[in-house]
Amino acid sequence: MSAGVVVLVCVLAALGVVLGLQAWARSRIAAQRGQHVPALPGPLGEAMRGDVLLFFHSPSCGPCRGMHAHLQPLAASDPRVQIVDVTRDTEAARAFKIMATPTVITVRGGLIEDTRIGAMPPGALDALLATLSPR
DSSP, rough: OHHHHHHHHHHHHHHHHHHHHHHHHHHHHHHHTTTTOOOOOHHHHTTTSSSEEEEEEEEOHHHHHHHHHHHHHHHHOOOTEEEEETTTTTHHHHHTTTSSSSSSEETTTTTTEEEESSSSHHHHHHHHHHOOOOO
């Protein structure tokens, strides 16, 4: 077998593993739809009583930084936007079974309504926020 064929097989195998892991993570997260939000102490737990957009991020994640720049001003003025650093609030990340960052979860009436994994443009984030009831 030539070196080119071996490299091609290795690349395809690695791609298959990555796509399989992504599918597994998405199915695990999708299973949370309609579930009650986990009980959490502190301000984050208090915020879960109403409709909320949860943004789980990591400081080392490039796409997270772009989304954080858009959501940070919103979070400062709107209690429906909650930003969770998974490196600092590991309890919340574990409770919501966060497998990758960025992850955005919308909660409505104490139930997990939607989960999105991966970078989202500002317009999509604003559209998600517009679907939540005002406080």
